Structures are given as C-alpha cells and as structure tokens.
Amino acid sequence: MDKPSLRDVARRAGVGTTTVSRVLNQHPNISDTTRARVTAAIEQLGYVPDVGARHFRLGRTHAVSALLPMIGTPFYETLLTALHGPLEAQGYDLALFPLLGSQRVRRFRDASALAYRADALLIVSQHPDELYGGPPPFRGPTVLLDAQHPTYHSVSFDNHSAGRLAAEYALGRRLPIVFLDGADAPGAPGSPVFVARRAGIVQTLGRHGIRPVLTVSVLPEQEGLRLAAQQIAARRPPGPFLLLAMTDDLALGVRQHLHDSGGLRLGEDYLLLGFDGSAAAAAAGLSSVVQPVQAMGEAAASVLLEALRGELNTLVQRQFSPTLREDRSTALQADPQQHPT
C-alpha cells in the first residue's frame, strides 16, 4: 500500500472509519480495547493523517501567514518570536512570506497564492493600499503589524510621540542639543517611521523655542559616520552638549569616531541618546528610546487569535507608546568645575 489512508486503518483494525477518526481526535466515547486496536493498526501501517484532506473537510487550515519585508534585523526576529508563541499554543502554525525583490509583490495580488491558504493574515510593515492595488485577495481576518490603515486591525508604534519623548528628555537635561539625523538614501522615499520620529523631535523642540545648535545628517555608512563625527567635533558648542541620534546604530557609530579621532569623552564632553533600544545599545550602556517590540508581537498574536475565534466585531487599532531607557550614556560624570551636583 502506497500511502495508507484512514480507511486502511479501519479495515486493518476491523472497525469503521468513524471510530478511527475518533481515536485520532481524542474523542471521549471510545472503549479502551477499541482504542488499542486502532492505535496498533496505525502503528503497523505507519499511518499519518492527511492534513490537506482534513483541512479541506473542515475548511480551516490552522495556518497563519505573515507577509513581511525581507528580513535583516533583530526587530523582526523579536517580533516574530513573540508572535509565534501564543499562536502555537492555540494550535496555529506560522508561515512567513517575505517580499523578495520589489517585483514579487505581484504574487501577493493573486488570490490563489499560497500565503492565502491560511485562516488569518498578518501584514507586517506594509501598507495594504500599496501592497494591493485594489481589494485584498484574502477574505479572512487580517491584522496589520507595524503599520496602520483605517479599515484594518492594527498593532503599531507611535513614532511621533517617541520623537517627542526623546526631545523632552533632551530638553530636560538643559544642555545644548546636537541632532544627528539619518539621511535617506538618495531616491528612497524616506521611511514613514523616520519621518514621524523626526517630526516628533523637531516639533517638540520647536514648541519650546529650542533649535539644535547643530544638525548633522548622515548616511549609515562608515565614511558618513566619520565625516559626521568630524563635523560635530569641529562645530560643537564650547561646553558639554547632548547628542541626540536618530538610531542606536548612528549613536554607537559616531561615538566611536568621536572618541578615536575627536578625543571626546562620553559623559564628560557630551551625553548621548539613541533610538530603538537595540541589544547593542543595551550592551554599550546607551540610553535609548525603546519600542516594546515583544509586547507588540504578543498583542498582534492576541488580536489575531481573537479574530480567529470570531470575537472581534469592532476595529482594533492598538498603538504602543515608547519608553525611555536611561543608561550610562546620559549620565554626566561628576565634574566639580562646571557641575557641582
């Protein structure tokens, strides 16, 4: 026999197919002796239930598909890990469909795409309107993660208020502020995340009548970082200042160069505040505006599960707020000459 079916098992065990199905699905009303006979038959034949057939019959796949940009950052790793746990606990399997190459989006407009053979859909860091020209090809529950849209459930992060938080913290230190902005690659549209973050910073400073004493834009490259550090070292204010960087990577990269070529000492010559709460930042003692990535993943899972249970008859738009993780990099070292406290 090529691939034994439930029927083969039934024949072998001398029972009906119903009984075998019940054994497989742990139904209560089965006598122990029958169960044993069936189990033995399963064993002997090496029977494995056909999941596709079960899926077909029940109309449910127990699958959740996630559409996401090609993955290269710890952000997605944390997010997906947090997401996966609760889903798995409820018997759902998670499959990933990265948007490989820009042209491949076409694939996701096809309703017969594998990604849509699922009970629910998660769209990560993408806007449905851009992804789909017209109506979405998937009919089931859909949740946006790290993105927002008026007609979809969403779990996202408030980047604007993250910018505000950073700016307010910076203002509180009462030091001149140097702003290390991330430049967009030429031609790139500028990530909405950075746009909001930047707006939050600039608007908040502006509302307090403050402008950075110096703003440096930098492409995230080796050479760019070095040049930025040179500029900062040359044009910095006379006393200590607070360097507000748009990302942790920028902050850490520039810190290196400020030290090596500029001789600037963190904690004495300047304070440093980053963005993202990356592991690298934590390891380096960098204060940072933290996005609760794990909590967002868990929230997405919970929205997804609710929707799958059909308990969601209202639109859920959950937006997470930033927190600020203070660390060594914003601690001014005792320096009796200028700062008695």
Place this chain on the structure above:
Amino acid sequence: MDKPSLRDVARRAGVGTTTVSRVLNQHPNISDTTRARVTAAIEQLGYVPDVGARHFRLGRTHAVSALLPMIGTPFYETLLTALHGPLEAQGYDLALFPLLGSQRVRRFRDASALAYRADALLIVSQHPDELYGGPPPFRGPTVLLDAQHPTYHSVSFDNHSAGRLAAEYALGRRLPIVFLDGADAPGAPGSPVFVARRAGIVQTLGRHGIRPVLTVSVLPEQEGLRLAAQQIAARRPPGPFLLLAMTDDLALGVRQHLHDSGGLRLGEDYLLLGFDGSAAAAAAGLSSVVQPVQAMGEAAASVLLEALRGELNTLVQRQFSPTLREDRSTALQADPQQHPT
C-alpha cells in the same frame, strides 16, 4: 450564496462542472461561446477557486517549504531571492519557516506541521540529524542548502578550500602573515563553517612550513575589535604584513581601529584580506574570498525542481568552490624604498 463553488458557476452558466473546470485550467477543447458564458458566470458570482480543494484532489500543493535558522543576514536574503525566482517560474510558491527559538524545533518533528504540507522541502543551514531525532517526518523530495548529509541532496560551499584559497593567496604575497581569527562565543559549539575555514587556512600555511607571525582571536564586538587592533599594532612585524581576517566584518572593523588609534595605513603598512565577499567589503574595496551565494540559491532551485519532476534518481551533492575577489585592500602602494616595482 456565501462562497460560490465551481458547481454554482456551472449552474449559473448552464453547463457541467467539467466544463467550468476546463475553462479554469485553460483546456483547449472549449468553444469560444461556452468559454465566454462560463467566464461571465465566474465574474458575476465573484467565484474564486478553492485552492485547498484542488490541492486535496490533485495531491499536490505547489508549495515548497524552507526550514531555516532565524534570519538576520544578507546571506539568506540573497540565497532566498535567487531560490525563489526559478521556483516561481515553475508555479511553485515558497514559504519560510524560521526556527524561532531553540525549543521550537519540536514543532518540526511533527509530521502534521504546516511546513510539511508542501511538495518539497528545503533545509537551510541545518543538519537533519540534529533537527530530527529519528526519521524525518517529511516524505517528499528534500534538499539541503548550506549543509551536507550522506543521504540527502545538497548544495553547499567548500569552506575548507575557501580557507586554502585565502592562505595560498596570502602566501603568494610573500609578506609576514597576521591571522585575525574569530573567537567563538563562550559555550557556543563553534560554527562548522568557521571550523572548516580555519582548518583550510592553518593546514595550507602549515603545508608550506609557514605560521602566522601573530594570531589574534576576537569576539565580534566593539571592544574586542579595538583590543585586537591594539595587539596587532603593538606586536606586528617591522615591515609591511598581510592581515588575513576570518570575516569581512572583522576585517573592516579592525581596519578602522588600526587607522584611528594605530595610525596604520592600509596599502602601505599592511594588506588586508577578508572572507565572504559581503556588499560592505565590495563597497570598501576589501579583497575577499567570495562565496557564490546567488549561484548556490539557483542551484538549489534547480535540484528542487528536478526532484519535483521526478527526474532525480541519483543523489546530488553539489559543492561550490570559492573565488577570490581582488580589490584595493591587497594592492601594495608604490613604495620605492622597499618595493621598486
């Protein structure tokens, strides 16, 4: 009608189900008028074929599953993009199943896992024996990518000869060799990739009776890099030397520190050779031992497709060889005092 089936379409168009099926599958023997009627009915009902049912009936899913370690490097991005193209061209869809968290491996031992509802399986950077305790739960064609096993088809890279190639190149330059090795994180088993690469280097040097004048092991951290650079600057041989680094990242990181704190000039004081052929290396003019990642992805796709067509009755173990991409970092600048040419 909730979700129209093929039967509804047939009734609506006043034809048999067979005819509708034929229209859907572009069968030739359909009159234009019938086709038009059916198409109209499909349109009117908003009918979308049930892929799950088709899958059930045909016994094929048109899906390929890839099991891979959680993704954080451009390596996998290139690999998967190269892989995806040919598969898609043949009508196969690719779904990714990252091994999220170490415990989640359990999930992949379950034959009913979503990942196995596919026509073929690709196991990336994993050894089946470690992944599965016993027999694999998937019965269809299986291909290993970036890994090897005696009983599976595989597409992999010859790390040992990559090490040899680097060593031979280094020997050819006839300069003292400083070896910048990557240290394994404490407790980690040491990636087989690095083990082979290192062995290739050391054995080749040894065969020529050469030992590095200095070997420095470094954890890939900011602090580690700086310390390594200090050591190199302090203990380097008197004249120019060749610095052989285990990865591009290590090479580029140390170059920075050698320049900033040691004042060593690349191309005059030392030459630098890296490993991996990363984009960063190319951008920085770093010579590097290159792994043909894209070609490997394409090769995996082709093996997969052959297997799917049932044309593979012999074991395929394809191992790719490294090439060396020479760039500025191994060009010794004209220095009349020592090197007239």
Place this chain on the structure above:
DNA sequence: TTGAAAGCGATACCAA
C-alpha cells in the same frame, strides 16, 4: 460505544 453514509470542492475518466 460504534458504524453507514453524506459531503466538503475540485478533477478526470468515459460516454455521448
């Protein structure tokens, strides 16, 4: 506690 039979939605054989 057990089983016979209907049916999920598509495809394909065989006839017409």
Place this chain on the structure above:
DNA sequence: TTGGTATCGCTTTCAA
C-alpha cells in the same frame, strides 16, 4: 465539444 459521475481522505450527522 460537452456532461455525468466516481473519487481524493477526512469529519460528522443520524441511527443502531
């Protein structure tokens, strides 16, 4: 060129 019908493997009434 078309259509009736069996069939894929499973779950689920309904009856016994």
